[in-house]
Amino acid sequence: MEYTVQKLAQLAGVSTRTLRYYDEIGLLKPARINSSGYRIYGQIEVDKLQQILLYRELRLSLDRIKKIVNDPSFDKVRALKEHREQLLDKRKQLDLLIASVEKTIAFTEGRINMTDKEKFEGFKQKMIDENEKRFGKEIREKYGDAAIDRSNEKVKNMTQEEYEEMIQLERKMMSTLAEAIKLGDPGSEIAQKAAALHKQWLAYFWSEYSKEAHAGLAQMYVDDERFREYYDAKQPGSARFLRDAIHIYTGIKG
Amino acid sequence: MEYTVQKLAQLAGVSTRTLRYYDEIGLLKPARINSSGYRIYGQIEVDKLQQILLYRELRLSLDRIKKIVNDPSFDKVRALKEHREQLLDKRKQLDLLIASVEKTIAFTEGRINMTDKEKFEGFKQKMIDENEKRFGKEIREKYGDAAIDRSNEKVKNMTQEEYEEMIQLERKMMSTLAEAIKLGDPGSEIAQKAAALHKQWLAYFWSEYSKEAHAGLAQMYVDDERFREYYDAKQPGSARFLRDAIHIYTGIKG
């Protein structure tokens, strides 16, 4: 059975443009070109296209699909497993993102209806509660009840503007960190800038700063799974890199 | 405080290209242009950029961000909530996708190591078990134990080739259905083709076909939440549309 572009397109449920594009990038060449320059596909191409579409539905890039379907010795299972890991990563990111959006909704809503300060106060309280629930016990053990109470007190006294600044400072620190990681050196200028931003960010929670406490916190980012997950979510290895940068910044090794 | 492109870029942690691009698309114009043609930004622009970056991190498109930050009367909360819905949808899709990839891995692995037929048999059995767990009771009530046992028996006797064909047929039916939905008419030629494909697909499970059973199954796709979710996952309303198409195809109303 031989097919022209449109016939094959109908059979497979794709557009003719798609077939021409696949020809163009060398993913699926027609069996032959007839005397009028028409693309003619055969059974082999039909089967190959079905395979391509299978992988396409799994959202592999055409580039990877090309390798899979054109090279029979290619390790398909490994490619799929790597792909699965990527998807799982993506889902993690997505979950974080959804949480962020929800927080922003809560914050923006609170802000719009803020006839008095109540709602914002409630929001800060919620943030404190969340933190206590997630990290409370370990942090209280490490830093002592008094320090944590003081930190919570500071949050309670934050104005909306300060709160926004704090959020944005953390964002800035994160993006600086991400750039620094690309270079790979925790002692680099940009990595040290990230550490400095982290210190600045801490000022929103700590009433007094000490290099030792800063270095210790950095170490905890690596040791405590929940902290590590938080930092590593955007980029694996972030927690460890941040710790190294802070240790250089403070001159103290945890 | 006034800033040139690079100063502002450093402050905000973005590239100068980004700032020029935001200027180009009218998202963030500099406060003024100096005599040499340099972009000069002021405090207002800094604040606006911070806002923009906040929304950018939430993965809103620059187009939507533009509307949000340039129009103070714009309903930010609603935009965020819609965005959240989109993200939740995306996550659902992603979960389906991951499940598909895992199935493909299982299938491909089984195929590579298939020294005898055991693994494939196990795979088919797993499929049957899954189906029984998910829909078993209701289907058995509707269609009777004998029919279901016959269907399961058919699956057990499937060869790998048949199994692949079945999977691809379902995929084809789904994409045809998706196209048909775009047109909106369950009586359209393409919708009827989807119904025909669905009948063809059924042949892998049913030993005898009847229009009544086909129409009844279609109705169940709408009535049963788990079926409906399965079909609606790719496109809301798919289950209902498929039912309508099948009812026209069979000439029977459930």
Added chain:
DNA sequence: GATTGACCTTAACGTTACGTAAAGGTGTAC
């Protein structure tokens, strides 16, 4: 034999949010 209409071809722009040159002007420190 000419026309119609369905099919085919290539070429090229548009989509998103910038990265990355290239080519050239500006500001200032030495």
Added chain:
DNA sequence: GTACACCTTTACGTAACGTTAAGGTCAATC
């Protein structure tokens, strides 16, 4: 005067096609 860091605009490249546009091919019909 020149070196160097900064600024400008212009424009191509990215992924996977959708969408015209301009023009050839094929079979059927007049």
